[in-house]
Amino acid sequence: MAMLEVNDIHTFYGNIEALKGVSLHVDEGEIVTLIGGNGAGKTTTLRTISGLLKPRQGSVKLYGEDLANVRAHHLVYKGISMVPEGRGVFAKLTVEENIEMGAYIDKDKARIERNKEAAFGRFPRLKERRKQVAGTLSGGEQQMLAIARALMAQPKLLLLDEPSMGLAPILVDGIFDTIKEINKEGTTVLLVEQNASMALAIAHRGYVLQTGEIVLSDKADKLAKNETVQKAYLGID
Amino acid sequence: MSLVTNLDLRKTAMKWLIASLITLSVSAIGMVELFGERFVITGLFTMAQVMFLGPTAVFAYRAVQETPQAQKWLGLLKALLIGLGVGLVMMALVWLSQNIDIRSVFINISPKLINILTFNGSGSLTLLLAMVGAGLAGGVLALVPTKLRTALLVGGGTTILTGLLSEILAERLRSLFGAQVSNAIFASKALQLVPAIVLFVLITAFVYFRSTGHIKPANIRLPAGRERLVLTALISGFLLVLPMLLGSYLTEVTNNIGLFFLMGLGLNIVVGLAGLLDLGYVAFFAIGAYTMAALTSTGPLGLADMSFWVALPICVAVAAVAGFILGMPVLRMRGDYLAIVTLGFGEIIRILALSDLMKPYIGGAQGILNIPKPMVGELSLIRPEQMYYVILIGVAVAMFMSVRVRESQIGRRWMAMREDEDVAEAMGINLVSTKLLAFTIGAGFSGLAGAIFASKLGSIFPHSFNLLISINVLSLIIVGGLGSIPGTLVGAIILVGLPELLREFAEFRWLAYGVLLVTMMLSRPEGFIPSETIRRELHSGDEAEQAG
Numbered sequence: 001m002a003m004l005e006v007n008d009i010h011t012f013y014g015n016i017e018a019l020k021g022v023s024l025h026v027d028e029g030e031i032v033t034l035i036g037g038n039g040a041g042k043t044t045t046l047r048t049i050s051g052l053l054k055p056r057q058g059s060v061k062l063y064g065e066d067l068a069n070v071r072a073h074h075l076v077y078k079g080i081s082m083v084p085e086g087r088g089v090f091a092k093l094t095v096e097e098n099i100e101m102g103a104y105i106d107k108d109k110a111r112i113e114r115n116k117e118a119a120f121g122r123f124p125r126l127k128e129r130r131k132q133v134a135g136t137l138s139g140g141e142q143q144m145l146a147i148a149r150a151l152m153a154q155p156k157l158l159l160l161d162e163p164s165m166g167l168a169p170i171l172v173d174g175i176f177d178t179i180k181e182i183n184k185e186g187t188t189v190l191l192v193e194q195n196a197s198m199a200l201a202i203a204h205r206g207y208v209l210q211t212g213e214i215v216l217s218d219k220a221d222k223l224a225k226n227e228t229v230q231k232a233y234l235g236i237d
Numbered sequence: 238m239s240l241v242t243n244l245d246l247r248k249t250a251m252k253w254l255i256a257s258l259i260t261l262s263v264s265a266i267g268m269v270e271l272f273g274e275r276f277v278i279t280g281l282f283t284m285a286q287v288m289f290l291g292p293t294a295v296f297a298y299r300a301v302q303e304t305p306q307a308q309k310w311l312g313l314l315k316a317l318l319i320g321l322g323v324g325l326v327m328m329a330l331v332w333l334s335q336n337i338d339i340r341s342v343f344i345n346i347s348p349k350l351i352n353i354l355t356f357n358g359s360g361s362l363t364l365l366l367a368m369v370g371a372g373l374a375g376g377v378l379a380l381v382p383t384k385l386r387t388a389l390l391v392g393g394g395t396t397i398l399t400g401l402l403s404e405i406l407a408e409r410l411r412s413l414f415g416a417q418v419s420n421a422i423f424a425s426k427a428l429q430l431v432p433a434i435v436l437f438v439l440i441t442a443f444v445y446f447r448s449t450g451h452i453k454p455a456n457i458r459l460p461a462g463r464e465r466l467v468l469t470a471l472i473s474g475f476l477l478v479l480p481m482l483l484g485s486y487l488t489e490v491t492n493n494i495g496l497f498f499l500m501g502l503g504l505n506i507v508v509g510l511a512g513l514l515d516l517g518y519v520a521f522f523a524i525g526a527y528t529m530a531a532l533t534s535t536g537p538l539g540l541a542d543m544s545f546w547v548a549l550p551i552c553v554a555v556a557a558v559a560g561f562i563l564g565m566p567v568l569r570m571r572g573d574y575l576a577i578v579t580l581g582f583g584e585i586i587r588i589l590a591l592s593d594l595m596k597p598y599i600g601g602a603q604g605i606l607n608i609p610k611p612m613v614g615e616l617s618l619i620r621p622e623q624m625y626y627v628i629l630i631g632v633a634v635a636m637f638m639s640v641r642v643r644e645s646q647i648g649r650r651w652m653a654m655r656e657d658e659d660v661a662e663a664m665g666i667n668l669v670s671t672k673l674l675a676f677t678i679g680a681g682f683s684g685l686a687g688a689i690f691a692s693k694l695g696s697i698f699p700h701s702f703n704l705l706i707s708i709n710v711l712s713l714i715i716v717g718g719l720g721s722i723p724g725t726l727v728g729a730i731i732l733v734g735l736p737e738l739l740r741e742f743a744e745f746r747w748l749a750y751g752v753l754l755v756t757m758m759l760s761r762p763e764g765f766i767p768s769e770t771i772r773r774e775l776h777s778g779d780e781a782e783q784a785g
Contacts, residue, residue, distance in 0.1 A: 052659065074667035088660040090653060101653055104646075105665040153665065 001064060003028045003188055004049070004157060009058030011041075011048045018044045020212040021058065026157065026190050031183050033191040033199040033220065035233055036209035038091055042192040045209065046161050049081045049190070051075055062157075076105055081155035085162050087146040092134030095126050098134050098145055102152030112152070119148040122178070140171035147178065157188045164195045176202050196233035200224040207231070249300055249315045253322035256296040259329065260323055262615025263288050264354065267345035268745050272566070273353040275741070276427035277400030286367075287397060294375030295367055301379035320372020324365035326352060331361050384448040392441030399436060400428045402738055407716050408721045409484055465718045476629060480622035489621040490737045495628035495735065496686045497733045500710045501725040502635045508711065509720035509768070510643060511675035512575040512655030513567075516707050517583025521556040521680040522561070523590060523702035525687025527599055528552040529608065530697050536607035538600050545611035545692050549685070556684020557677045564676035569668055571658070583707055590699040604698035608691050624693050631689055635682050639722055642678065651675055698771070716757050717763030727765045 001194065002025035011019040019041050026032045036042050047053045049060050050071035060067045062078055070078065081102075090098050103112045120127035123144045129137065130220055136147055143163055150158060160179065164172040172195065180202045183189050193199035200206055206223045208216040223229050230236040263269055272284035297316035304312035331354060333339055334346050356363045378386060398408065408421035422432040480488045496498045500522060503762045507515045532548040541548075567578050589595055591602055599605060611627055618624050642648055650671045653661040662668055689695050709732060717728025731753070736746050757764075 012362070050663065052662070071667070072662045075666050075669045076663065082663045084660055084663060088657050088663075090656040091658060091662070093652070101649065101664055104649070187253075 002026065003063060004190065005059075005061040005064075006045070006049060007059045007061070007134040009045075009048055009055040009060065011044055011053050011055045013044075017031040018212055019048065021057070021214070022209070022214055023058075024207050024217070025130075026188060026216065027196070028188055029183075029186070030205060031189040031191060031203045033193055033203035033205060034150065034209055035193055035199055035207045035229075037233070040209040042194075043161055043211055044212075046082070046159055046190070046192050050080065050159060064229045076153050076155070079156035080154045080159060081150040081157070082159040083143075083146045083150045083161060083163065085165065086138075087142045089134040089137070089142050089145050089149070091133070093134055094131055095134055095137070095145060098149050099152055102149035105153055112126050115183070117156065119151060122181075123148055139167050140174070143167060143171075143175055144178070147175075147182075151182065151187070155187060157190065160191045160193075162192060162194060164193060165197060172198060190200075196229065197224070214215070230234060243501050245303075247317070248303070249318060252296040252300050252309065252315075253287025253319045253333050256292045256319060257323045257326040259292040260289050260327060263292075264330065265343050265345055266745075267350075268748075269353060270345060270347060270350045271533060271742075271745070277397055278433045279424045279427040279429050281430055281433075281589035283353075284401065289327070289354065290367060290371040293371040294378075294681060297372040297375035307332065309380055310540070316372045316379075317369060318372075318617055320369040321365070323372070324368030327368065328361040331355060331364065338543045358542070359561040372584060385445055387448065388441045388443075388445035391444045392437045392439075395429070395440050396437045399434065405487065405738065409482070409487070409720040413482070414485060418706065422506065430471055450632070480625045485621050488625050492621055492625055492628050493737060494729045494734045495625075495632050495695075496690055497710060497713060498726055498729040499628070499632055499635050499686040499689075500683050500706075501714045501729055502632075502722065503679040503686075504710050505714050505720065505722070505725050506639065506651070507675050507679035508644070509714060510648060511651040511672065513672065513675060514572060515579045515676075515679070515710070516576045516704075517563075517579035517581065517586075518679070518683055518710055519702050519704065519706040520583045520586040521560055521683035522687040522690070523586050523699075524559045524680075525552045525556045525684030526691035526697050526702070527590065527605070527687075528555045528684070529688040529691040530605035531599065533692070534608050538598070538603065538605050539607070544625055545609065546695055549670055549688055550687035553681045554688065557681035559684075560678075560680020561673055563680070564673040566674055569687075580704075580707075583704060587699055587704075589700050589720050590702065602699060604696055605691075606696040608695050610695070611692055624689075627692075631685055635685065636722060638678075647671075647674060712754060712762075716764055720768035721764065721766050724764050724766035724768070728744045731765075 004026040006021050006022060008021045008026045009019055010017060010021055022041070024032070024034070024045075024046055034042050034045060034127070044053065048055050049067075050072075051067060051070060054068075062080065065078075067075070067078075075082075088158070089187055090101060093101065096116075100112070103115060106112050106115075111177055125141055126144055126148060129141065134142065137145060147158075147160075147163070163175050167175065176198050179189060179191065183202075191199055191203060201221045203220040206218065206220045207214050208223065208229060216229065218224065218226065224234070238651075261459060264525070269285045269289050272288060275284040276282070277284055277287060291681050297319045300315040301309070301312035304315065330346070331351055334348075334351055340346055352358055354364055355361055356367065378389065381389065403423045404426045407419045407426075410419040410422065410768055422429060478493070483491060502517065503521075504515065504518050507513050511565060529545075529548055529552045531538065531540065532543045532551060533545060543551075563579070563582050567575050570578060590599055593601060595601070610619050610624070612618070616623075619628060630637065650661070653664060653666055653712070654668060654671050694701075713728035713732040714725050715728070716732060717726065718724025732750070736742075736750060739746060739749070
């Protein structure tokens with residue numbers, strides 16, 4: 001059984017149909033990427049999965065359980081963590097406070113402490129800056145922080161919204177290495193990305209979204225070789 | 238570079254203009270005249286002089302401060318020019334008033350004002366010299382090393398404030414130590430010269446040596462971990478005997494400060510911690526007060542003849558429920574929209590209290606009368622000195638709760654929600670319950686203040702619950718420092734206590750209030766005692782520089 005199953009969702013902004021029947025599934029242990037251009041509906045899909053938007057039609061299921069009546073803040077209890085677009089760190093809190101906020105649902109102090117150390121182990125940069133206010137971090141560091149924070153809830157499924165946005169290419173490499181690593185350690189990842197080549201390089205499978213519809217889906221390496229994808233998203237003629 | 242470019246003429250001229258305008262205004266609206274007889278130091282200088290010389294000194298000070306250290310003589314030249322400029326403007330005013338009839342337009346430019354401006358008629362030249370002196374004094378102050386400058390400013394400020402409040406202080410000294418002590422220090426509503434100098438020197442020296450480390454806080458050896466206990470005991474002891482030191486009038490002022498502090502603590506939770514801008518906060522104050530009135534009044538509108546102590550928790554609960562109910566429709570609103578809805582809610586409550594509909598129950602414009610004072614055994618707490626303790630207990634409870642709540646999981650939830658609602662939700666925070674909790678607890682504090690208020694006054698009327706109270710409470714937490722508890726106290730003292738003490742400012746009180754708010758927000762937007770996160774927010778630019 002698929003871990004996450006999205007079945008024919010239609011999501012509206014007022015009268016505008018942003019998603020016109022999107023279906024996808026994520027299996028345990030995978031990195032699945034959702035690529036597509038501006039306004040294709042990538043973020044909308046992710047926000048619908050995470051419960052911030054309600055689909056008018058269709059269903060989102062986690063291990064077969066329908067999430068329609070699960071409120072957004074309960075998803076984290078079910079094992080889904082999200083790293084929102086634009087990183088969304090708490091700018092006025094320190095790095096450490098941000099990370100602790102990620103463990104909001106955890107009541108076990110010893111485990112929080114362990115996870116925190118693990119996060120600092122993974123991102124030594126953050127450890128150096130643990131007392132610094134998050135708003136003063138660089139873009140790459142903020143992205144690291146947002147990921148570290150999401151991992152504090154020990155999610156089974158990590159939703160990442162455009163982690164490469166606004167980052168220098170060298171930093172993007174680092175972030176994608178981290179994502180791969182996190183996945184190897186057992187966290188399933190759904191990655192929404194505009195940077196198709198990078199996303200396809202680390203993903204197992206991929207979906208191509210265009211104006212609210214899935215137009216292609218395949219193994220990541222095959223998608224990377226697909227002519228349409230190459231033309232439209234990889235800039236290869 | 239030529240002298241002209243070095244002088245930064247544009248900026249200097251701007252300062253001269255602003256200083257002149259302020260000085261002209263305070264003269265022309267009658268403030269200077271009102272304080273012409275009001276000595277700060279007996280026979281030496283008056284409040285009026287502080288007012289018309291002050292602006293020049295302040296702007297000269299700033300002009301020097303903006304000049305690079307290496308060119309300090311240039312800075313002093315600027316200060317001199319500003320003083321000279323303002324002096325000339327004021328001389329022109331004097332000349333105009335003596336030769337042309339400008340009083341028909343500016344009614345307050347009276348011969349008496351001119352007399353004050355020219356130092357009892359000793360001529361315009363004295364005025365000019367005084368202005369130049371004020372400018373230079375301000376300029377020199379800017380060149381003094383920081384530590385000494387702070388000490389001088391604190392010393393000077395305290396001396397002027399003591400002089401201003403001398404009537405009240407003299408009365409207290411008289412009743413505590415006898416007329417002799419009082420008369421030795423104060424005369425005709427002002428400080429005597431010698432005590433003023435002593436006070437100034439003492440405070441300046443203390444602040445200075447404290448900052449250089451020559452005077453250290455007394456190093457009392459206490460068993461480890463007991464420091465807090467001893468400190469708490471000392472503060473509690475002081476608070477317990479405070480009314481005896483203060484006397485009735487000052488205790489009454491303190492009580493008002495206490496009630497506003499109590500409301501400030503509640504609003505601090507809603508606005509400062511949870512980030513929900515509430516402009517209708519007075520509604521809960523009113524609900525608490527009316528509940529107390531209805532439950533305890535011995536008049537025709539009293540429902541239950543309860544005692545104060547039985548009714549008190551009910552009032553808090555009713556206000557808290559009202560907060561919860563208001564919270565529900567505004568759950569989806571943020572920022573400005575929320576502010577407007579709460580503003581409406583505040584007005585609805587006031588208008589309901591005034592309405593004919595509710596008149597049979599809460600008396601309409603006539604209000605509810607005959608609300609009994611709290612009783613302790615057989616003793617009715619009539620005097621302000623007695624009521625003080627009731628308020629003190631309320632404040633203590635509210636402060637304890639505020640601190641505990643802020644440091645708890647709930648406090649973190651509020652903070653996360655204030656920063657970013659979506660991310661907070663993604664972290665697993667239930668926004669609905671978090672918001673409702675903030676409204677409920679905040680409203681409960683306000684209800685407590687309202688209940689005590691009703692009992693303290695003995696009668697309540699709808700007009701006591703106008704928008705100005707909401708604004709006042711909001712202002713005091715902002716001036717004090719959003720999110721900070723000591724800041725709230727300082728804000729309450731400044732915005733509730735000072736206007737009360739400076740009653741003689743009469744109609745200029747609210748002008749001073751407005752000027753204070755504007756200056757404060759321009760120069761220190763984080764408030765007097767800011768909380769850590771707010772300070773970070775407003776100075777994140779500075780920190781970035783440090784980090785970089």
